[in-house]
Amino acid sequence: IAGITQAPTSQILAAGRRMTLRCTQDMRHNAMYWYRQDLGLGLRLIHYSNTAGTTGKGEVPDGYSVSRANTDDFPLTLASAVPSQTSVYFCASSPTQGPTDTQYFGPGTRLTVL
């Protein structure tokens, strides 16, 4: 593994189903982030984690949950998917939570909720 990996690459999901998007990084970065990207709205922060064991809410956290049991993994869970959660989801990491740190993005997960 080099950098950040996300799984699955894409998924079609029935509304009401539970779904976990996986994110793993091998750079030993402390901070990790989940964004959703929708046309015309750019990247919006869902949740973040400044270090293992801590998480925080971003701009659009409703309907999503995260956990950070260790440094490498930062899964995003949709407890009961709704069509408005159709989007492209990007996981990112940075060495620290400092605002001047570069963020490194994973390849993304394209999620469609029907």
Next chain:
Amino acid sequence: GQQVMQIPQYQHVQEGEDFTTYCNSSTTLSNIQWYKQRPGGHPVFLIQLVKSGEVKKQKRLTFQFGEAKKNSSLHITATQTTDVGTYFCAGSVDTGRRALTFGSGTRLQVQP
């Protein structure tokens, strides 16, 4: 809350023409970063500006940070087809959370 706005949303140019995207914040920023996302790809870091009035260049790309640290611009001279993609600015303010706020992006299309 903090807002970061980018204009234009979309720009179509002929190869060889110049291109500029503008980023404006409702609050003073501590720093601003620029990212490029190729079609079907993920955002990739280009550059960071920290000082008031700062100007940085990367080959044909020129980045500026405004004197008041509320706006920034990216200018591409003589565009090439390899410049196609969406350009995002991302800024942060000096708050406890210090998260980056991304602009909505400018999608650049270059006609060969």
